[in-house]
Amino acid sequence: xxxxxxxxxxxxxxxxxxxxxxxxxxxxxxxxxxxxxxxxxxxxxxxxxxxxxxxxxxxxxxxxxxxxxxxxxx
Numbered sequence: 001x002x003x004x005x006x007x008x009x010x011x012x013x014x015x016x017x018x019x020x021x022x023x024x025x026x027x028x029x030x031x032x033x034x035x036x037x038x039x040x041x042x043x044x045x046x047x048x049x050x051x052x053x054x055x056x057x058x059x060x061x062x063x064x065x066x067x068x069x070x071x072x073x074x
Contacts, residue, residue: 003029003036010042019049037067 001009010025023046030039044059 001028003032003039006032007039007042010046014042014046014049017049019046022046023050035066037063040066 006025006029010022010029013019013022013025023043026039026043026046030036030043033039040059040063044056044063047053047056047059
């Protein structure tokens with residue numbers, strides 16, 4: 001699967017409230033594109049939704065390291 005397909009699937013699961021599945025798709029996408037600020041932000045959203053706040057914060061920080069002016073980073 002390509003990154004865009006993985007991201008779209010992850011977003012669908014995120015919208016449906018299936019955060020574990022969303023996280024799985026975002027992790028797969030990050031294995032292909034590890035330096036993608038938007039992917040780190042999406043992973044952070046999934047983790048935050050699962051109550052995994054410290055891990056979510058790490059993802060948001062990683063997103064900002066990659067793109068310091070990222071206004072979408074939670």
